[in-house]
Amino acid sequence: MLRFILRRLIYGIITLWVLITLTFILMHNLPGDPFANSQKLSPEAKATLMKTYGLDQPIWVQYGSYLKKIATFDFGVSFNYPTRSVNDVLKQTFPTSAELGMYAIIIAVIIGLTLGIVAALNHNKGWDYVAMLTAIIGVSAPAFVIGPLLSYFIGVKLGWLPPALWKSPEYKILPTITLAFGTLATMARMMRTSMLDVVSQDYVKTAKSKGLSRFAVVVKHTIRNAMLPIITILGVALVNITTGAFVVEQIFAVPGMGKFFVQSISTNDYTMIMGMTIFYAALLIVAIMVTDVMYGVVDPRIRLAKGGK
Amino acid sequence: MSNNILEVKDLKVSFHTYAGEVHAVRGVTFNLKKGEALAIVGESGCGKSVTSQAIMRLIATPPGEIKSTSSILFDGKTDIVKLSDKEMENLRGSEMGMIFQDPMTSLNPTMKIGKQIAEGLIKHQGLSKQAARERAIEMLRLVGIPNPEGRVDQYPHQFSGGMRQRVMIAIALACNPKLLIADEPTTALDVTIQAQILDLMRDLQEKTGASIILITHDLGVVADLAQRVVVMYAGKVVEQGSVDDIFYNPQHPYTWGLMRSVPRLDNDEKQELIPIEGTPPDLIAPPKGCAFAARCPYAMEVCLEADPDITKINSGHSASCWLLHPNAPKVERPVEVGGHHNG
Amino acid sequence: MQTVTQDKFKPVVKTGNNERVVRQSLSYWADAWRRLKKNKLAMFGLIVLAALTILALIGPFLQPYDYQTQDYAARNFAPSGSHWFGTDDLGRDQWVRVWWGVRISLFIGIIAAVLDFTIGVLYGGISAYFGGRVDDIMQRIIEIIYGLPFMIIVILLMMVMGPGIFSIIIALAATGWVGMARLVRGQMLSLKEQEYVLAARTLGASSWRIILRHLVPNALGIIIINVTFTVPGAIFAESFLSFIGLGIKPPMASLGSLVSDGVAVMRNFPWRLLCPSIVFSLIMLSFNLLGDGLRDALDPRLRK
Numbered sequence: 001m002l003r004f005i006l007r008r009l010i011y012g013i014i015t016l017w018v019l020i021t022l023t024f025i026l027m028h029n030l031p032g033d034p035f036a037n038s039q040k041l042s043p044e045a046k047a048t049l050m051k052t053y054g055l056d057q058p059i060w061v062q063y064g065s066y067l068k069k070i071a072t073f074d075f076g077v078s079f080n081y082p083t084r085s086v087n088d089v090l091k092q093t094f095p096t097s098a099e100l101g102m103y104a105i106i107i108a109v110i111i112g113l114t115l116g117i118v119a120a121l122n123h124n125k126g127w128d129y130v131a132m133l134t135a136i137i138g139v140s141a142p143a144f145v146i147g148p149l150l151s152y153f154i155g156v157k158l159g160w161l162p163p164a165l166w167k168s169p170e171y172k173i174l175p176t177i178t179l180a181f182g183t184l185a186t187m188a189r190m191m192r193t194s195m196l197d198v199v200s201q202d203y204v205k206t207a208k209s210k211g212l213s214r215f216a217v218v219v220k221h222t223i224r225n226a227m228l229p230i231i232t233i234l235g236v237a238l239v240n241i242t243t244g245a246f247v248v249e250q251i252f253a254v255p256g257m258g259k260f261f262v263q264s265i266s267t268n269d270y271t272m273i274m275g276m277t278i279f280y281a282a283l284l285i286v287a288i289m290v291t292d293v294m295y296g297v298v299d300p301r302i303r304l305a306k307g308g309k
Numbered sequence: 310m311s312n313n314i315l316e317v318k319d320l321k322v323s324f325h326t327y328a329g330e331v332h333a334v335r336g337v338t339f340n341l342k343k344g345e346a347l348a349i350v351g352e353s354g355c356g357k358s359v360t361s362q363a364i365m366r367l368i369a370t371p372p373g374e375i376k377s378t379s380s381i382l383f384d385g386k387t388d389i390v391k392l393s394d395k396e397m398e399n400l401r402g403s404e405m406g407m408i409f410q411d412p413m414t415s416l417n418p419t420m421k422i423g424k425q426i427a428e429g430l431i432k433h434q435g436l437s438k439q440a441a442r443e444r445a446i447e448m449l450r451l452v453g454i455p456n457p458e459g460r461v462d463q464y465p466h467q468f469s470g471g472m473r474q475r476v477m478i479a480i481a482l483a484c485n486p487k488l489l490i491a492d493e494p495t496t497a498l499d500v501t502i503q504a505q506i507l508d509l510m511r512d513l514q515e516k517t518g519a520s521i522i523l524i525t526h527d528l529g530v531v532a533d534l535a536q537r538v539v540v541m542y543a544g545k546v547v548e549q550g551s552v553d554d555i556f557y558n559p560q561h562p563y564t565w566g567l568m569r570s571v572p573r574l575d576n577d578e579k580q581e582l583i584p585i586e587g588t589p590p591d592l593i594a595p596p597k598g599c600a601f602a603a604r605c606p607y608a609m610e611v612c613l614e615a616d617p618d619i620t621k622i623n624s625g626h627s628a629s630c631w632l633l634h635p636n637a638p639k640v641e642r643p644v645e646v647g648g649h650h651n652g
Numbered sequence: 653m654q655t656v657t658q659d660k661f662k663p664v665v666k667t668g669n670n671e672r673v674v675r676q677s678l679s680y681w682a683d684a685w686r687r688l689k690k691n692k693l694a695m696f697g698l699i700v701l702a703a704l705t706i707l708a709l710i711g712p713f714l715q716p717y718d719y720q721t722q723d724y725a726a727r728n729f730a731p732s733g734s735h736w737f738g739t740d741d742l743g744r745d746q747w748v749r750v751w752w753g754v755r756i757s758l759f760i761g762i763i764a765a766v767l768d769f770t771i772g773v774l775y776g777g778i779s780a781y782f783g784g785r786v787d788d789i790m791q792r793i794i795e796i797i798y799g800l801p802f803m804i805i806v807i808l809l810m811m812v813m814g815p816g817i818f819s820i821i822i823a824l825a826a827t828g829w830v831g832m833a834r835l836v837r838g839q840m841l842s843l844k845e846q847e848y849v850l851a852a853r854t855l856g857a858s859s860w861r862i863i864l865r866h867l868v869p870n871a872l873g874i875i876i877i878n879v880t881f882t883v884p885g886a887i888f889a890e891s892f893l894s895f896i897g898l899g900i901k902p903p904m905a906s907l908g909s910l911v912s913d914g915v916a917v918m919r920n921f922p923w924r925l926l927c928p929s930i931v932f933s934l935i936m937l938s939f940n941l942l943g944d945g946l947r948d949a950l951d952p953r954l955r956k
Contacts (some may be wrong), residue, residue: 015799022805026812140937142888144895144908145929148915156919202415209365210429210480211402214394220428221417228419243803247895251915262896265811273811277804284801300419300464602664611660637661 001303004296012043012289019281024066027274028059075275080267086275089260096166097245097256102187103176104241108183113230115184116191117223124194131188138185143244147251166254175252179244183237191235194226231295235288241285314384314487314520315341315364321376322356322363329593331361335544341488346514346521348535348552350528350567354589356544357524361490364389364522365407366397384487391547403433406481410475410493416465422449423461426480433484447481451508471502478509485517492524507533528571532556537625540564543589543600550626560620563601565643599631607632607640653915684873687949694945700938704931708758711751719744719752720903728921749905750928756906757887757935760820764886765879767825772832773875779833779841780840791837794830801825806889810898820899824886835878839871873950878941883937891932907932 047056057065069076075086097157119131141149155163162171198204199222209219242258249259257276264272296302322334334356341347349357362368363375366389370538381389383404392400409415417425417544427441434446442461449457452475465473474494491510495503511534514521523535531538531552538555539547540563548561559565566585587604590596596603601610613630620633632640666684673845688694712719723743731738737746779790813819852861894908902909907928912923912934 011795011799015796017323018796019800019805023808026808029812136937136940139884139940141929141933142892142936144892144911145933148911148918148925149929151915152918152922152925160554202409203409203417204408205367206407206415206477206480207417207428208367208427209401210432210546211400212428212432213398216428220420225417225419239801239803243801243892249890250896265807266897273808277808280804281801284804285799290800298419303468608664609661610664614660630659631661634661638663 001296004302005293008117008289008292015285016282019285020067020070020278021063023274023277024063027270049069069179070278075279076271078269078272080269080272086279089272090257090276090279093255093257093260096254097258100166100172100175100179100249100254100256101238101241101245104179104244105183105237107180108187108237108241109234111180112184113191113227114188114190117195117226119188120195120199121218122225128192135185135189135192138182139187142182143178144247144251145210146181147175147248149297150174150178151251161271164251164253166252166256175248175254178247178251179241182244183240186233186237186240187230190230191226192231195222198222198226228295228299231291231298234294235284235291238287238291239284242280285304312325312342313340313382314343315380315522316380316385316595317341317360317364318380318382320360320363320379320381322368322379323374323376324360325372325374325585326593331593333544335592335595337537337544337546339546340548341520341522343487343520344518345537346523346535346608347537348523348525348531349539349541350525350531352526352542352585352589354592355539355541356389358492360541361407361492361522363403363522365405365490366392367407387507399433401483402429402486404486405488405490406484406486406489408474408477408481408489408494411497412470412477413497416473416475418465421428421462422468422476423465426483427478428503429480429483443480444483450485451513452476452479452482453505454479463593470498471505474498474502474506475509478506478513482513482517482519485519487519488522489514489519490522490524493526494523496525496527510534517615528567529622544592545630547601548626548628548630549624550628554622554626556628558622559642560607560622560626560633561601561630562607564628564630566604583584588598599629609637672851674798678701680873684946684949688945691945691948692943694949697827697938697941697945700893701942704754704935704938705758705805708754710753711754712748715748717745717748719749719905723847728917730921731923738923738956740924741917742869744903746910746924746927749910750907750931753905753907753910754931754935755929756817756900756904757767757890757932759818760824761883761887761939762889763821764824764828764889765882767821768882768886769875771825771829771881773831773836775829776836776838780837793834797827797830798834800827803889803892804894807896810893811873815898815901815902817904820890820893824889828882828886832875832878832882835874836871839874843870877943877950878944880939884939884943887935887939907935 073087075090077087078084078089115127115131115134122128151163154160155174161174163174165171166175203225204217204221207217212220245256245258245283246262247258249256250262253259257280261276261280263269263272266274295301317340318338319330320334320337322476324333326329337356337360339347347373349360351357352419359368363379364381366375368375375390377390379390383389384523387400389400390395411608416422423442423445426445427438428438429442430436430444431438446457446461449460454460454472454475460468465476468476478494489510494510495506498506507530510521513519521534523530525531535552537551538549539546540555542563548555548559548564550558555564556568559568563585566583569583571582583606590600590603596613597616598611598613599605599608599617605612609631611634617629617634619627619629621627622633631637654828663743678725686867688862721744723739726739726743727741728737729735729739735747737750737778775790775794779787791926809823809826813822891906891908891911892900894906895912897909897912900906910928911925911932914921914928916922918925
């Protein structure tokens with residue numbers, strides 16, 4: 001088990017390093033001048049700026065100091081607003097995004113799994129079709145389609161809920177539903193498939209042959225085993241919800257990291273993009289790592305295996 | 310009260326598939342005496358597993374269906390076919406236990422062995438968790454698992470195939486059932502392990518007095534464990550009788566074919582293994598006459614037109630074949646079968 | 653006892669052979685096609701997809717406008733006889749722009765699928781074929797790439813290469829092949845171990861014969877299923893990028909950018925949001941329905 005965790009950890013660190021290096025290389029090959037947006041600068045002023053940002057150094061020195069900064073969680077300052085550090089922006093916007101993301105993942109997991117379970121237990125009956133329909137809508141209408149539609153119909157036309165902004169709880173309902181929907185659909189679909197797979201396993205037959213009630217067979221033997229593969233897609237779900245937040249925050253004008261990220265993209269704020277990318281990536285890589293380890297903890301076949309996989 | 314623990318009468322089971330209704334079991338009748346071990350033999354798809362699962366009511370409905378004219382009388386009083394799901398749950402595991410073919414897949418991979426044995430005890434005997442655990446350890450010791458106190462908290466993947474089958478036997482026998490159904494219990498195991506499991510089953514049958522239904526296609530296993538044999542073909546019983554009847558005085562050409570297709574040690578004569586030619590009929594549209602006629606070397610016109618009646622050979626031995634009709638031509642039984650009685 | 657006349661006890665003369673298989677056997681592909689045809693949802697997807705493809709091809713020619721000419725006299729028209737989907741704030745015809753968007757979506761979806769397939773099969777195939785050290789190294793690389801958040805990498809690549817259809821294709825190809833490579837390798841390795849392959853080898857089949865007759869048909873089903881889900885994945889990615897302003901360059905239209913523009917003006921001109929949203933959802937829906945149907949039809953374990 002320890003070796004398994006260690007192995008995941010090492011992979012996580014390598015992946016992160018690859019990502020940081022990749023970001024560094026790509027940003028260095030960006031077309032155009034990083035100062036093109038600023039007003040006409042005299043060559044001297046430009047040189048001073050280059051020096052402040054360390055851009056006059058040889059590339060590997062820049063890379064070294066960049067790595068060092070990242071390691072101390074210093075993501076630098078914005079190119080466009082030199083008074084604003086990336087860390088400040090993260091501090092300001094991350095809590096909002098985290099809140100939205102948390103709501104979305106909780107809703108997606110709880111409703112998605114329930115729907116999947118109910119569907120599988122009523123295979124080829126009413127609830128099954130509801131779940132399948134949800135799943136199909138979920139993949140066909142991603143957040144940037146469903147969000148505006150919800151905002152328009154429920155927010156503007158019917159006026160039931162505020163169509164945008166992020167204030168009191170009722171403001172948070174539409175963005176949460178929009179962000180959760182795709183993942184909810186995936187969860188329902190995966191859980192349904194997994195349940196149907198487990199239901200036909202021999203050990204479920206064994207459980208029945210012991211005379212356990214239908215409820216006990218479903219809860220103790222079927223659901224528990226059917227949830228195992230779901231844990232592995234939790235990491236992917238987190239990634240989808242994070243990237244989904246880019247557009248959801250844009251659509252509903254939620255002052256989160258995603259909205260800021262998209263803004264930085266349209267204003268070519270390089271350091272901001274770089275810092276946020278690495279922050280995002282680190283977050284997701286850690287999340288994937290955690291779900292991997294979680295899977296190991298839950299599945300005794302991995303937990304008790306000597307020396308990992 | 311009758312001496313039979315189980316009386317299966319005209320059992321019919323169908324599965325509704327996209328291609329049509331598959332008549333998997335088409336009117337099976339047999340009895341099982343208390344303390345007896347009965348083997349059901351036949352090739353794959355002959356309905357022997359479906360029969361056993363129908364007795365446990367483990368057939369998923371739909372697509373499966375046990376016809377309401379069937380009856381499975383358990384212990385002289387309860388008709389399993391007519392029980393409610395709830396009543397069946399109380400019977401399953403307490404009065405009857407089941408062992409499945411593949412021990413690698415029939416244990417829950419994420420539940421401790423002890424808990425899997427204890428579940429039934431808690432449900433049927435109302436034991437506390439602690440008491441059930443004690444009993445689980447006792448059961449593990451009984452089925453020959455070394456260090457049961459340590460093993461009880463382990464997971465299935467930490468056990469070998471043979472050990473897992475022992476655990477399955479412990480689960481099935483935990484509540485002292487009157488009937489144990491073993492569906493090909495040794496097929497998935499190594500030969501040496503097979504013998505151990507059979508020894509264990511024989512030993513436990515003597516100790517507990519449980520009746521056994523053994524589903525198998527391995528005649529060696531039959532000779533080892535069973536007292537009586539039911540031979541099934543295409544969803545019907547073609548012949549049944551004591552082990553001696555079936556091995557030394559078989560009456561049905563299909564049974565002859567079965568006997569000729571397995572090697573025997575009790576015969577000094579040079580013997581050739583002869584497969585039964587052809588494949589079983591499609592049970593979506595079963596033939597009108599004898600199902601074996603298409604593969605039977607002795608088939609007559611009547612065989613294609615009508616199903617033969619059951620002919621009694623002696624008190625416990627019967628077969629369904631037109632050759633047993635008084636008007637039928639006498640057919641010389643192939644030499645390799647049976648021969649002299651030396652058991 | 654049934655009464656039977658004596659003459660019925662004549663032995664029957666057996667003709668033909670006993671080994672005939674009772675139920676008609678269908679080839680893998682014939683059976684898959686039969687099952688796909690029976691799947692109403694999948695056929696619905698196929699028909700919608702065909703209709704969308706035809707409209708994408710001829711749609712822009714049905715109206716006398718093109719996707720970029722601005723007409724200040726015709727700004728923000730509601731859908732009507734002359735502008736079926738209305739016009740945008742620059743007076744461009746939305747019908748023509750929507751179908752250009754569909755063209756781009758389908759083009760990107762198909763190209764991305766072809767590239768994913770090619771790279772994935774090559775990488776996975778080489779990895780599985782050579783095995784040993786080569787496989788080890790190639791798998792470690794995959795494991796690292798797999799851990800990278802895909803959309804963020806695509807966004808970074810898009811920033812470096814600038815917006816445009818070819819940047820999108822390159823960015824998607826650079827990140828999309830990993831799943832396919834894993835799949836192909838896994839399939840190849842597990843099939844290599846299968847008993848029927850061993851059986852074929854024992855019967856003296858040559859390696860090429862085994863690859864062509866056994867490995868390819870068995871792996872192909874799962875690969876095709878994967879490809880049908882790659883297409884909507886790529887279409888989604890392009891629209892997503894265009895929505896956040898990184899995809900297709902204006903004045904060219906993409907469904908993602910059309911939806912994005914529509915969001916800004918939905919209070920006053922809701923059709924600008926609705927038309928591209930509905931068409932986009934139909935594309936995704938039809939591909940997913942078809943993909944589901946193909947999965948059910950092609951998965952050999954599901955054959956009855």
